[in-house]
Amino acid sequence: MAASSVISSSTFLCKSSSSKKDLGISSFPKSSQISIHRCQRKSIVSVMAPQKDRSPGTTGSVKTGMTMTEKILARASEKSLVVPGDNIWVNVDVLMTHDVCGPGAFGIFKREFGDKAKVWDPEKIVVIPDHYIFTADKRANRNVDIMREHCREQNIKYFYDITDLGNFKANPDYKGVCHVALAQEGHCRPGEVLLGTDSHTCTAGAFGQFATGIGNTDAGFVLGTGKILLKVPPTMRFILDGEMPSYLQAKDLILQIIGEISVAGATYKTMEFSGTTIESLSMEERMTLCNMVVEAGGKNGVIPPDATTLNYVENRTSVPFEPVYSDGNASFVADYRFDVSKLEPVVAKPHSPDNRALARECKDVKIDRVYIGSCTGGKTEDFMAAAKLFHAAGRKVKVPTFLVPATQKVWMDVYALPVPGSGGKTCAQIFEEAGCDTPASPSCGACLGGPADTYARLNEPQVCVSTTNRNFPGRMGHKEGQIYLASPYTAAASALTGHVADPREFLQ
């Protein structure tokens, strides 16, 4: 696989140079100190595989440096160079849709391409019912049935179907939350273009690919053509360095950033995250970071792929891929640097994801419930973190604490994996001892309210600390509900005190 050659030093020869620009480091993560250091001892021949059909002027060092996103889009549009502002037709590698937008997307596809039309590639479409699943709402159930019909007719290879709503485990194909399922099932690969009919599709940028959300009409277009018209975004760079404190999580990092630049701070732009802290994050933490790029208005988020990425991806897919990296002389429209070691746990107060406040400064806020779930904060590591805090505290929660694993796999991990430092207890055992609600059927759940009978929906004007991604008025149901967005640690700590709480109360 082309990817493995990126990190293997034996296949690279590096030019020793004082200037990073001359290093031809297009194939190296820009911020990786280790790779550059290794390079300085050897001499460069070439760092990129020869490209076919290229005139000589475009091989070798790139005249105009491109960012990761620009490179991905250039390759996907079969151009040697793109610049921000270019409107280009891009080839799509994967299109994802779910139960809410799938019916509409396919409806438009048929309307525009004809009743007998076939999708551009039945193996590049992934259909993941996840939004309104465990409900008696007839229209919601109808939508899953509609998707089943479309998938059968079009021979869609990846349809994570559910038929038995009473017992999610009885459905062998069903996964759960689309963005987590995409990663777990190996559909996220560095260098590719992934589109989804969901705003949090940007989550997949954690894998070093271009991933963004689109509407039904655009999706209908992609279904028929495998292409989309995109404007190349400029890139804002966020360099996060420093050792991640033990009480801090990726959710704190992204809430910090959104609080810094506001909910429109990255509109139409790429948010590129790098730095030593980023390199220390697991894939799930990187997913949390990229997940909320859309909450800053961002078009997409990207993290340079490294050994952590390749290890995750290569264990889940055998589809070949080729990562790309920002050139040393690429242009960034903004540069932000953070010393992560100095950051503290934060929350986003009602009613905006950029309404940032230190968790410790909100300790007088009495809360009514806690929700741990969603693509943002319902992955295996999110539950492990909450369980770790509950175990360290050794107390019971003071408010109803709802747990909604994102996918079947997460649910199984919650019941099977031992939590480090707990003497072999599983998350589920620790949650039970702490008095939390039993982990629920995996889906998007109450993150976005949903039909009235959705588990953990905010049906009264209550105060909720949540590991989800948005807290605009009415987001989880009731218009006067007050949602504090937080990390799993902060959510768990808050459950124990009955107020918004800083996790350091229990973790130090």
Add this chain to the structure above:
Amino acid sequence: MAISQQFLNPTLFKSLASTNKNSPSPFFRLKSTSTTFNFKPLTSSSSATIITRAAVSSSDSGESKSRETFHGLCFVLKDNIDTDQIIPAEYGTLIPSIPEDREKLGSFALNGLPKFYNERFVVPGEIKSKYSVIIGGDNFGCGSSREHAPVCLGAAGAKAVVAESYARIFFRNCVATGEIFPLESEVRICDECKTGDVVTIEHKEDGSSLLINHTTRKEYKLKPLGDAGPVIDAGGIFAYARKAGMIPSASSA
């Protein structure tokens, strides 16, 4: 356009209006192709008494939309109106490409607004709104990529949004679907207009537009549509792609 000239002369507007309190003047009626077009003669406290809703050709893709003039009442919103306020997620079970569902979506448009907004965009029990133009602040349409947001506004009868700035997915969905014109203002019009003001949106030769508030007697330049212009003019992404030869024409599909 002769009709827009009349609107630029508020005195003429007022005198025409005062003679026909309960039935619409022929001068105001524009050609309608909408089958559910509902006349709602209105009285406003300030000046104009007769309002019509501009009829534009239906927004099925493939039809070339000339940028027509919109007249009507405006509904004023502030900053960061997210998609869940435009159409609460619980209505996401409705499928926008099914006509009956689309109509229902229209009836729920802007249902998610908090109590801060006294006026209802669509009166409970009705399926259409009396407001044609939505005026917003910054970051209009932030949040979800669900197309239900621009669809419900279009289905409710709104013709254009004039916001200070947009969230990108919402803007893109407006352009791709052709449901509603997304226009950008140069100043905070939302601070200078009130819900119920009578407005006209005029399109100019150079691609820019003008918003005229007849109630306050003020005019505002709106920004040109930019790169989205050709897609909007073609009638949405499908029509644009057909024109560009990217996909075959509908008849050969």
